[in-house]
Amino acid sequence: MTNGHYGPYGGRFVPEALTAALDELDAAFRAAKEDPAFINELRALERDYTGRPNPLTYAKRFSEHCGGARVYLKREDLNHTGSHKINNVLGQALLTQRMGKKRMIAETGAGQHGVATATAAALFGLECTVYMGLEDTRRQALNVARMKLLGAEVIPVTAGSQTLKDAINEAMRDWVASVDETHYVLGTVTGPAPFPEMVRYFHSVIGIEAREQILAVEGRLPDAVVACVGGGSNAMGLFSGFMEDTQVILRGYEAGGDGVETGRHSARFSGGTPGVLHGARTYVMQDQWGQTAPSHSISAGMDYPGVGPEHAWLHDTGRASYEPVTDAEAMEAFAILSKTEGIIPAIESAHGLAGAMRIGKELGPDSVVIVNLSGRGDKDVATAARWFGIDLGATVSNELSPEMREGR
Amino acid sequence: MTRHVSEAFATAKAENRAALIGYLPAGFPNPEQSVKLINAMVASGVDIIEVGLPYSDPLMDGPVIQQAVDQALAAGTTTDVVLNIVKQVVDAGAIAVVMSYWNPIERFGVEEFAAGLEAAGGSGVIAPDLTPEEAGDWSVASDAHAIDRILMVAPSSTDARITAIVGVTSGFVYAASTMGVTGARTTVSSGAHELVARTRAVTSLPIAVGLGVSTGDQAAEIAAYADGVIVGSAFVRRVLDAASDEAAIEAVSDLAKELAAGVRR
Numbered sequence: 011m012t013n014g015h016y017g018p019y020g021g022r023f024v025p026e027a028l029t030a031a032l033d034e035l036d037a038a039f040r041a042a043k044e045d046p047a048f049i050n051e052l053r054a055l056e057r058d059y060t061g062r063p064n065p066l067t068y069a070k071r072f073s074e075h076c077g078g079a080r081v082y083l084k085r086e087d088l089n090h091t092g093s094h095k096i097n098n099v100l101g102q103a104l105l106t107q108r109m110g111k112k113r114m115i116a117e118t119g120a121g122q123h124g125v126a127t128a129t130a131a132a133l134f135g136l137e138c139t140v141y142m143g144l145e146d147t148r149r150q151a152l153n154v155a156r157m158k159l160l161g162a163e164v165i166p167v168t169a170g171s172q173t174l175k176d177a178i179n180e181a182m183r184d185w186v187a188s189v190d191e192t193h194y195v196l197g198t199v200t201g202p203a204p205f206p207e208m209v210r211y212f213h214s215v216i217g218i219e220a221r222e223q224i225l226a227v228e229g230r231l232p233d234a235v236v237a238c239v240g241g242g243s244n245a246m247g248l249f250s251g252f253m254e255d256t257q258v259i260l261r262g263y264e265a266g267g268d269g270v271e272t273g274r275h276s277a278r279f280s281g282g283t284p285g286v287l288h289g290a291r292t293y294v295m296q297d298q299w300g301q302t303a304p305s306h307s308i309s310a311g312m313d314y315p316g317v318g319p320e321h322a323w324l325h326d327t328g329r330a331s332y333e334p335v336t337d338a339e340a341m342e343a344f345a346i347l348s349k350t351e352g353i354i355p356a357i358e359s360a361h362g363l364a365g366a367m368r369i370g371k372e373l374g375p376d377s378v379v380i381v382n383l384s385g386r387g388d389k390d391v392a393t394a395a396r397w398f399g400i401d402l403g404a405t406v407s408n409e410l411s412p413e414m415r416e417g418r
Numbered sequence: 419m420t421r422h423v424s425e426a427f428a429t430a431k432a433e434n435r436a437a438l439i440g441y442l443p444a445g446f447p448n449p450e451q452s453v454k455l456i457n458a459m460v461a462s463g464v465d466i467i468e469v470g471l472p473y474s475d476p477l478m479d480g481p482v483i484q485q486a487v488d489q490a491l492a493a494g495t496t497t498d499v500v501l502n503i504v505k506q507v508v509d510a511g512a513i514a515v516v517m518s519y520w521n522p523i524e525r526f527g528v529e530e531f532a533a534g535l536e537a538a539g540g541s542g543v544i545a546p547d548l549t550p551e552e553a554g555d556w557s558v559a560s561d562a563h564a565i566d567r568i569l570m571v572a573p574s575s576t577d578a579r580i581t582a583i584v585g586v587t588s589g590f591v592y593a594a595s596t597m598g599v600t601g602a603r604t605t606v607s608s609g610a611h612e613l614v615a616r617t618r619a620v621t622s623l624p625i626a627v628g629l630g631v632s633t634g635d636q637a638a639e640i641a642a643y644a645d646g647v648i649v650g651s652a653f654v655r656r657v658l659d660a661a662s663d664e665a666a667i668e669a670v671s672d673l674a675k676e677l678a679a680g681v682r683r
């Protein structure tokens with residue numbers, strides 16, 4: 011990576027008004043990384059607040075659905091606030107303080123990043139505004155309530171497709187006008203430099219822990235590490251720990267929605283082309299004129315027409331590969347993990363779990379696979395209940411659909 | 419024959435006034451009407467017309483322009499249509515530049531876009547999200563087709579940054595009056611004056627001020643220290659508020675006359 015570029019990807023495509031703030035952030039990030047006081051503060055928060063290290067759980071019964079491969083779950087779902095998003099937010103909140111800013115803004119899709127940002131704002135005594143597409147405020151209503159309880163202001167975005175991409179537009183507009191006192195806590199490895207590099211850095215703890223943990227239990231490296239890829243932050247955090255271990259397969263799973271062939275999906279690598287979106291060059295779902303195409307996924311956190319620029323480069327160089335997982339495949343994996351391990355995953359994470367089932371079958375019984383369980387599924391209970399035909403008014407077990415009962 | 423922005427600035431200077439630059443999205447509210455609106459703006463005193471290329475994610479624009487580009491996109495305004503609109507208004511006598519976010523240009527093909535705009539008689543391009551660091555290919559293509567590269571400076575730009583920006587700019591420098599998105603404001607930030615002075619110190623290019631300007635008084639105030647005054651959302655607002663196509667044409671003409679008088683005060 012040079013100057014915020016990954017091959018032809020990344021860079022900075024932003025209004026000039028934001029250049030000074032990005033330069034300031036870049037300088038603060040680089041200074042902080044080298045400052046033992048900052049690192050100690052971050053490590054202490056990870057330990058005492060987030061609850062790291064989180065376990066690497068061997069999923070014995072789930073593995074039976076994965077061609078017999080031994081599948082391990084990296085338990086980001088056990089972090090405080092319920093997903094990996096807190097790793098990045100605590101780092102950026104510390105930087106916000108160091109830059110002397112008193113307000114944080116964020117975009118959110120699933121609401122997990124918004125909740126994490128609202129949480130850090132409460133912890134550090136900062137003001138917090140979260141932009142969320144109106145469509146997403148409906149499908150993730152629980153997280154909207156959480157953010158409000160934490161003292162954040164939640165602004166529903168009614169422009170465009172009313173999802174994550176529009177929330178990012180609105181957060182950027184806020185930031186241009188408020189940049190003196192406000193830090194924009196971007197929630198994934200997208201956007202203008204230095205965001206992709208910085209967000210990866212704050213999530214690299216996932217891969218560092220996972221590598222140590224797998225060596226401790228298996229005495230060897232895994233054959234593959236897999237993760238869901240929305241913007242790509244949980245995947246980049248896990249991948250980064252194994253980047254130099256070239257024998258380890260890195261595979262990301264994007265949202266295939268109703269199926270890539272239907273056009274209703276968020277599979278940038280299967281259905282997109284290189285372009286510029288939200289400040290960086292990367293793979294983008296767009297039409298022949300460069301207008302952003304609508305994305306679709308059952309999962310709000312995967313429903314985004316762009317992807318982190320480093321993923322674009324890993325894709326082109328072949329170091330990592332990416333496959334789509336449909337809504338139906340993800341929901342099947344969601345049900346199986348719930349029934350076999352007693353762990354209800356976020357629907358985003360369920361895309362990675364479906365991937366583990368697929369790659370486990372490819373690699374065979376003696377293989378070892380780590381899948382990032384990026385978040386827990388509490389926020390998705392209503393969506394899942396609707397999918398499986400569970401009447402939320404009734405609680406008797408025979409209300410469960412056959413798929414749910416059998417864990418199919 | 420293409421007329422360049424330099425001609426408009428030279429004329430304004432000879433008349434001891436600032437140039438008036440007016441923005442309207444191509445295809446808003448539909449392609450045919452947008453040509454009529456632009457022609458009316460030019461006939462009523464707009465020296466340079468900034469033809470907006472509608473984009474799905476206009477993150478530097480406020481709600482007024484967002485609404486307009488949504489209408490333009492819904493009316494089928496593709497890049498081809500935009501270039502055709504440029505050709506029509508240039509043929510009618512306008513000096514035209516295109517205002518576009520970067521992705522549609524990159525998708526069209528950087529070389530192809532420069533060639534297409536040259537063929538249409540366009541004079542330059544303003545790409546608000548293209549930074550000098552990313553402008554390498556565009557510099558080559560725009561030079562090859564005599565298209566001016568109009569970059570922006572902002573109140574937050576350091577002096578070193580302004581020097582780097584004007585180094586790759588031609589035609590004129592776009593000075594953003596304020597930290598924020600497009601949209602009319604009741605007062606024009608005092609930061610604009612200082613920004614123009616800092617930019618003037620490192621370039622002999624004309625400097626035009628935009629963002630938030632909507633009235634003849636504001637135009638006059640800026641014309642006292644800048645070479646050009648840029649007005650966008652205020653024109654769009656008039657069209658959005660008009661009861662009919664004819665009323666919209668009259669409304670943008672009235673505003674253009676008010677602003678043209680402002681830059682001559």
Ligand SMILES: Cc1ncc(COP(=O)(O)O)c(C=O)c1O
Binds near residue numbers: 121123244245384385
């Ligand atoms: C639990 C969880 N996993 C994954 C994602 C997708 O984001 P990323 O690809 O950046 O990890 C989200 C986003 O909201 C999420 O909440």
